[in-house]
Amino acid sequence: MNALYLAFAHLRWSWARSLLLVAVGAVILAVPLISQTLLRGSEAALTARAEATPLVLGSRGSRLDLAMSAVYFSPDRPDPVTMAALEAVWDTRLGLPIPLHTAFETGGARIVGTSIDYFEFRGVAPARGRIFGVLGEAVLGARVAERQGLGPGDTVISSPENLFDLDGVYPLELRVTGVLPPTGTPDDDVVFTDVKTAWVIAGIGHGHEDAIPAAEAEDGNVTADAALVEYTTITEANIDSFHFHGAPESYPLTAVIVVPDDARAGTILRGRYLDPGNPVQIVVPAEIVAGLVERIFRIATLLDAVTLVIGIAALAAMGLALFLSWRMRAPEMATAWRLGAGRGMIAALALAEIAILLGAAICLAAILVIAVQSHGDALVAWLLAL
Amino acid sequence: MIEIADLSFAYPVGRFRLAIPHLAVAEGARVAVVGPSGTGKTTLLNLVSGISRPERGDVTVAGQDLASLSERQRRMFRARNIGFVFQNFALLDYLTARENILYPCRVGPGLRLDRDVRDRAEDLARACGIAERLGTRPGALSQGEQQRVAICRALVTQPRLILADEATGNLDPATKTQILDLLFARAQDCGATILAVTHDHALLPRFDRVIDFADLGARP
Amino acid sequence: MRLDLILATFLAAGAAAAQERPVVAVVNYPLAYFAERLAGDGVQVLFDVPEDRDPALWRPMPNQIAAIQQADLVALNGAGYAGWTTRVSLPRARLVDTSAPFAGGYIPTETITHSHGADGAHSHTGMASHTWLDFEQAATQAVTLGGAMTRAMPDLAETVEANAGALAADLAALDARAAEVGRALDGRVIAATHPRYQYFARAYKLEIHALDWAAGEMPDAGQWAALEALVDETGADLLIWEAAPPDAARARVASMGLDDAVLPPLAHRPAEGDFLSAMQAGLDDLARAAAP
Numbered sequence: 001m002n003a004l005y006l007a008f009a010h011l012r013w014s015w016a017r018s019l020l021l022v023a024v025g026a027v028i029l030a031v032p033l034i035s036q037t038l039l040r041g042s043e044a045a046l047t048a049r050a051e052a053t054p055l056v057l058g059s060r061g062s063r064l065d066l067a068m069s070a071v072y073f074s075p076d077r078p079d080p081v082t083m084a085a086l087e088a089v090w091d092t093r094l095g096l097p098i099p100l101h102t103a104f105e106t107g108g109a110r111i112v113g114t115s116i117d118y119f120e121f122r123g124v125a126p127a128r129g130r131i132f133g134v135l136g137e138a139v140l141g142a143r144v145a146e147r148q149g150l151g152p153g154d155t156v157i158s159s160p161e162n163l164f165d166l167d168g169v170y171p172l173e174l175r176v177t178g179v180l181p182p183t184g185t186p187d188d189d190v191v192f193t194d195v196k197t198a199w200v201i202a203g204i205g206h207g208h209e210d211a212i213p214a215a216e217a218e219d220g221n222v223t224a225d226a227a228l229v230e231y232t233t234i235t236e237a238n239i240d241s242f243h244f245h246g247a248p249e250s251y252p253l254t255a256v257i258v259v260p261d262d263a264r265a266g267t268i269l270r271g272r273y274l275d276p277g278n279p280v281q282i283v284v285p286a287e288i289v290a291g292l293v294e295r296i297f298r299i300a301t302l303l304d305a306v307t308l309v310i311g312i313a314a315l316a317a318m319g320l321a322l323f324l325s326w327r328m329r330a331p332e333m334a335t336a337w338r339l340g341a342g343r344g345m346i347a348a349l350a351l352a353e354i355a356i357l358l359g360a361a362i363c364l365a366a367i368l369v370i371a372v373q374s375h376g377d378a379l380v381a382w383l384l385a386l
Numbered sequence: 387m388i389e390i391a392d393l394s395f396a397y398p399v400g401r402f403r404l405a406i407p408h409l410a411v412a413e414g415a416r417v418a419v420v421g422p423s424g425t426g427k428t429t430l431l432n433l434v435s436g437i438s439r440p441e442r443g444d445v446t447v448a449g450q451d452l453a454s455l456s457e458r459q460r461r462m463f464r465a466r467n468i469g470f471v472f473q474n475f476a477l478l479d480y481l482t483a484r485e486n487i488l489y490p491c492r493v494g495p496g497l498r499l500d501r502d503v504r505d506r507a508e509d510l511a512r513a514c515g516i517a518e519r520l521g522t523r524p525g526a527l528s529q530g531e532q533q534r535v536a537i538c539r540a541l542v543t544q545p546r547l548i549l550a551d552e553a554t555g556n557l558d559p560a561t562k563t564q565i566l567d568l569l570f571a572r573a574q575d576c577g578a579t580i581l582a583v584t585h586d587h588a589l590l591p592r593f594d595r596v597i598d599f600a601d602l603g604a605r606p
Numbered sequence: 607m608r609l610d611l612i613l614a615t616f617l618a619a620g621a622a623a624a625q626e627r628p629v630v631a632v633v634n635y636p637l638a639y640f641a642e643r644l645a646g647d648g649v650q651v652l653f654d655v656p657e658d659r660d661p662a663l664w665r666p667m668p669n670q671i672a673a674i675q676q677a678d679l680v681a682l683n684g685a686g687y688a689g690w691t692t693r694v695s696l697p698r699a700r701l702v703d704t705s706a707p708f709a710g711g712y713i714p715t716e717t718i719t720h721s722h723g724a725d726g727a728h729s730h731t732g733m734a735s736h737t738w739l740d741f742e743q744a745a746t747q748a749v750t751l752g753g754a755m756t757r758a759m760p761d762l763a764e765t766v767e768a769n770a771g772a773l774a775a776d777l778a779a780l781d782a783r784a785a786e787v788g789r790a791l792d793g794r795v796i797a798a799t800h801p802r803y804q805y806f807a808r809a810y811k812l813e814i815h816a817l818d819w820a821a822g823e824m825p826d827a828g829q830w831a832a833l834e835a836l837v838d839e840t841g842a843d844l845l846i847w848e849a850a851p852p853d854a855a856r857a858r859v860a861s862m863g864l865d866d867a868v869l870p871p872l873a874h875r876p877a878e879g880d881f882l883s884a885m886q887a888g889l890d891d892l893a894r895a896a897a898p
Contacts, residue, residue: 002492005492006481009480009481010480012480013479013480014480090698096698096699098698099698115695115696115697116675116695116697117699130672131672131675133668133671133695134668134693135693137695194695196692239693240665240690240693243689243692244692332478334476335472335476335478336489336493338435338437338464339465339470339490339493339494340461340462340464340465340466340490341461341493341494342461342495349493
């Protein structure tokens, strides 16, 4: 006890050195654990998400870009496909195609235009409010809602920028109808809306200032002049004037998630898109992510080696610091010896100091590791969203 | 208190040799040890405290023949019976004056740091005029205050013998006499014998007895 | 966390199924009738359009949208019928467009043109949407609906299969009767109070010109003038009412020398009878009017 008391008093007296040693020790201990936690977490999150997304259909090109944009809503830009590709899957009756349109953003969060099937497919329902019902409504991912302090009844406005470089993109006010629960997946960081609403942002659908009376619109020949403006807000009053131009099968999608009815249907579907001449391809996200994860882990091995070397160097530096500190206490030990202290007591004095430093470093490292682990899902999701 | 007979000591390296045919110090005496540098004054203190062992001869302190004790027993004997006052005070920077005074009870074998010891430390500090400075670290104390703390530390274990090695060497003349008087007074309070190495001949009249190593037969 | 949620959803769905019949949301009465005929009491048909609103132009309120989104099957008429279905988020997995098999045969209507600023003028091609008045098309819609119900509600597959034959036979009989009436009307020029009968006219080889009158109301002076102009222009000698008009209106039509008949398009549930009996009554009335 006396040795601990004296060691603690000495460490407190030289607090700056002690804190530095504890911090360095904690970092040496925590960094490999944290990097392992995040790596394993990333791997698990990437893999789980990819495995939960059976097939992704999109334009032929980078398979990685396609998978990443459809599964993680990454800003990668696969060329758009059209609704015709989705309809083609639908017509096979082999699975459920879920549209994804991820060209737009609002306040730094990606707007994911999809169908409400997406939520059933992912097994999530709003924690607050309800799913979007009509054009112009949106459901927020948990972290978007938290970060921007938004909930049902609030509005967000889409950014004028877009990934497809489309002309005629006007900011659209989206009404928040619901907020999803936190899922630890990229769903937390996006704003969901109906794909038709995304098309309104893209300028494919629009309304008119002088909402045409329904009866007239139905069978009259309505001629409007150039004074008509595109709406930036879809309201109860003007929603009936919203309509879409061009053939529906030509409307763009970033990708299509395909949920085959069974394994056999999945195999048949994949087979249909193998022809390299087909401008549309189907990828299996789990396969692509497995390849990606393998690459990440090869890099991680290198990282581990670097961490090891740095750790050894840092440990040596810590050892030197402790040794010098011990040398500085040599006169004290001489005095203690004169006062009757034996070798055991003197060793206890030295070891108590190391023990306290080590204990504090372990505690700090544990706090760091636990903090990272308890927020692991969120951290991993954040890292993956970078 | 101290009985030395037919003592002979040499360091493993070097030609120094200390031989003391006979030396006796009475209980409660205040004895000064003087002599030129290198004549073995500090070696004498080490032999009397059991830190060093003689090649030959007997050293008996407080009735205990040190040669008959094991290394551990000698340390325990030293912790319980002997107090030290050093020239450089040997206070620990990181402890307060109070904790420096209590230090021997923390590291000494077989000693306990209990309520009585703490009360005794307070009493000693009061008697030495440093009661107000107990919470202060050595770096913030004057040299005189530091040596008072060192005296309190030497006395806190209620030793029967106090060994002082140039205890006043670092002090100005006015402080020297004060500190020495203080040491004598406090030692008298607990009936301790004092064996003090000094170079300061002005202080010698205050001692009961002076042992001059020039006369003792020590040979470099 | 996710697993819990999915499990809870499954359990809730299971509990709901134990207590409630599967829901089929439809956009008009003919589809409601087909669903009821095919599944009997096995399903609950969700058709919430108020009596005084045209299902083609109606728009559901948010709570109604939520109910429709949760239906086990949402049956659309297709051909652009019920424009709200393009503005509301519906579950594609549970959506069926009953007229998709004959989508190539839709009848285009007059074109609506407008412009958007500097983009220049553009036009929307309208689509005649009362597809079921061609009873062969109605039969196809019933078959498509039956197939979707079988997939969405496998428990009802046997019931649907068992009932499909009778429904098909009834619709075939209706088709035959309509063809018979059509032959009786060969060479006649017909006016209709509302543009609902494009597919009826095409299927049964009739020449029908449409007015734009309100159903079941006394026409105003302008509407009478429009009828007179139509008669002068086309030589129409028979008027089809969408709904039974006031007696005075019928008398005035008679005074103009026109025969008349009530043939309800049945987008809404009839006050008496069902799709089959009401449509038979309409065809009978038309046959009566066709008789010399």
